Amino acid sequence: MGDRQTARERLQITTLYYDLGTGDVKKAIASYKQWVNLYPRDDVPWGDLSSEYFLIGDYGQAAATAKQALHLEPSSVAWYENLSTAEIALQRMDEAESILKEAFAKKLDDASLHATCMRWHSCGMTPGRWKEKWAPQQERRAERT
Numbered sequence: 001m002g003d004r005q006t007a008r009e010r011l012q013i014t015t016l017y018y019d020l021g022t023g024d025v026k027k028a029i030a031s032y033k034q035w036v037n038l039y040p041r042d043d044v045p046w047g048d049l050s051s052e053y054f055l056i057g058d059y060g061q062a063a064a065t066a067k068q069a070l071h072l073e074p075s076s077v078a079w080y081e082n083l084s085t086a087e088i089a090l091q092r093m094d095e096a097e098s099i100l101k102e103a104f105a106k107k108l109d110d111a112s113l114h115a116t117c118m119r120w121h122s123c124g125m126t127p128g129r130w131k132e133k134w135a136p137q138q139e140r141r142a143e144r145t
Contacts, residue, residue: 043073062086
């Protein structure tokens, strides 16, 4: 069966095995890095590598790899969420806010982005500032429904 898979498919299977099957983050990271090296224009390994870096607390690398994934696939809600969450972990609230506003401006309305907004709120946004920044978008969204 191994002969019927492409190199990319084998990398994907191996990476998912380490990531989801065994939970071996170090091997998953190594496999994602190999995938990125072989297929640098594929957003999936960049974005998933971001998630792995976040798991081990390397928020700088999580942000950098999420940014690359988002550059490659600018309509991905997952990569916006990864990048904004990493920025929150790095306590770069202005960057997180900008990323979230960009996602909502692109009409990427998703529960995970709203959850990130709530995490952002719990990480230092005052209720007044949150309302000032996000209430107008919520009102527009309500008007559309």
